[in-house]
Amino acid sequence: MPHFSGVDYFLIDSLFSEQERLVRQTARQFVDDRLLPVVRDCFREGRFPKEVVPEMAKLGFLGANLEGYGCAGMSNVEYGLIMQELERGDSGLRSFVSVQAALVMYPILSYGSAEQKERWLPKMQAGQAIGCFGLTEPGFGSNPAGMQTRAKQSGGEWILNGEKTWITNGSVADVAVVWARTDEGVRGFLVEKGTPGYTTSDIHGKMSMRVSTTSSLAFSDCRVPASAMLPGAKGLKAPLSCLSQARFGIGWGVIGAAMDCYETARQYSILRKQFDDRPIASHQLVQEKLAWMITEITKAQLLAVHAGRLKDQGKLEAAHISMLKRNNAAMALECARLSRDLLGANGIMDEYPIMRHMCNLETVKTYEGTEHIHTLVIGERVTGIAAYK
Numbered sequence: 001m002p003h004f005s006g007v008d009y010f011l012i013d014s015l016f017s018e019q020e021r022l023v024r025q026t027a028r029q030f031v032d033d034r035l036l037p038v039v040r041d042c043f044r045e046g047r048f049p050k051e052v053v054p055e056m057a058k059l060g061f062l063g064a065n066l067e068g069y070g071c072a073g074m075s076n077v078e079y080g081l082i083m084q085e086l087e088r089g090d091s092g093l094r095s096f097v098s099v100q101a102a103l104v105m106y107p108i109l110s111y112g113s114a115e116q117k118e119r120w121l122p123k124m125q126a127g128q129a130i131g132c133f134g135l136t137e138p139g140f141g142s143n144p145a146g147m148q149t150r151a152k153q154s155g156g157e158w159i160l161n162g163e164k165t166w167i168t169n170g171s172v173a174d175v176a177v178v179w180a181r182t183d184e185g186v187r188g189f190l191v192e193k194g195t196p197g198y199t200t201s202d203i204h205g206k207m208s209m210r211v212s213t214t215s216s217l218a219f220s221d222c223r224v225p226a227s228a229m230l231p232g233a234k235g236l237k238a239p240l241s242c243l244s245q246a247r248f249g250i251g252w253g254v255i256g257a258a259m260d261c262y263e264t265a266r267q268y269s270i271l272r273k274q275f276d277d278r279p280i281a282s283h284q285l286v287q288e289k290l291a292w293m294i295t296e297i298t299k300a301q302l303l304a305v306h307a308g309r310l311k312d313q314g315k316l317e318a319a320h321i322s323m324l325k326r327n328n329a330a331m332a333l334e335c336a337r338l339s340r341d342l343l344g345a346n347g348i349m350d351e352y353p354i355m356r357h358m359c360n361l362e363t364v365k366t367y368e369g370t371e372h373i374h375t376l377v378i379g380e381r382v383t384g385i386a387a388y389k
């Protein structure tokens with residue numbers, strides 16, 4: 001299989017250190033060698049390729065930008081470049097890694113007890129335990145503040161009741177980070193697979209994210225010990241802080257999907273001939289689409305690098321991440337749509353990656369804060385007026 005050589009119109013590579021390029025190359029090669037040969041069948045079958053997890057763990061991809069407990073302790077730019085390459089392969093694989101690291105390992109590391117960290121983090125970075133993050137409920141997606149899942153204290157235990165839905169890795173997870181309303185506000189709980197009263201069911205019929213498992217979680221008088229609560233996570237700002245971590249990774253990841261679509265369309269348009277045996281790339285309307293894509297990809301790359309550098313300096317804010325996620329996800333989806341168009345009928349075939357990326361990116365536009373919600377975050381930032389309600 002020919003190896004991907006990247007998309008770099010504007011000497012963006014000069015912004016990366018040798019170490020950062022090495023990390024990117026490692027992830028790039030992993031995707032070329034291990035994911036691409038199986039991804040089409042996985043998407044057709046709706047199967048998560050769990051056979052690649054041990055190798056991703058060995059390469060340090062799980063919790064890559066976290067410190068301690070065996071995590072690789074990479075910079076945020078290195079982490080972003082890994083997300084980019086994984087999503088060039090498939091958004092579903094990047095989602096798996098995002099959830100594991102940003103939505104499960106991160107809250108355990110940031111808000112967990114010493115015992116919780118020791119129990120889960122070494123196993124999770126080694127791929128021996130998988131996590132999921134339960135925030136969304138059937139009635140509350142964009143507005144998690146309305147959540148109805150409740151946790152009540154009873155003696156030395158907590159009793160959980162409620163339902164979470166659209167949960168990535170749900171049924172495959174060994175541990176779920178579950179957010180529930182308590183008398184003292186929203187708190188997070190670590191609920192282990194097999195706990196009585198905790199069941200999962202997979203969501204079928206998805207036309208998007210087919211290589212990622214998505215499930216509903218149900219809690220019916222589910223009793224967990226007091227030690228299952230994340231002691232440092234108090235209020236909705238705790239799950240929102242996890243979402244910021246994941247959204248940062250998405251802002252990088254979608255660049256990979258966009259690059260793959262653009263590069264596929266660019267190469268196709270040079271080879272495909274119509275009208276007087278001329279390549280379709282010679283037509284102005286085709287060039288306009290390619291020019292739009294490479295310009296937007298370049299702007300997205302610059303936004304991501306700047307966000308990564310700010311994050312490494314501890315200066316990246318949630319409102320910055322909203323702009324990164326909103327802009328880059330929309331850019332990638334538009335690149336997928338334009339690329340699909342340039343391939344004509346072939347564009348709808350899974351022989352090419354474009355339609356798969358396009359379907360996946362519809363989810364990416366919606367999850368981790370919809371495009372509307374991030375628009376309102378930016379709007380609030382520049383006006384001081386919250387327009388959510």
Ligand SMILES: Cc1cc2nc3c(=O)[nH]c(=O)nc-3n(C[C@H](O)[C@H](O)[C@H](O)COP(=O)(O)OP(=O)(O)OC[C@H]3O[C@@H](n4cnc5c(N)ncnc54)[C@H](O)[C@@H]3O)c2cc1C
Nearest residue numbers: 133134135136141142166167168209363367368370372388
């Ligand atoms: C494949 C997949 C995986 C997911 N994984 C997870 C996971 O691991 N964990 C988890 O907790 N969740 C997960 N989600 C859920 C995801 O985060 C939600 O779908 C998302 O937050 C949107 O919620 P909703 O689907 O209920 O849409 P809604 O909130 O009902 O929104 C529907 C539409 O209304 C718009 N809208 C809503 N409120 C406003 C407003 N105030 N102003 C303007 N427009 C508004 C939205 O932008 C959207 O266009 C996943 C979703 C998918 C599809």
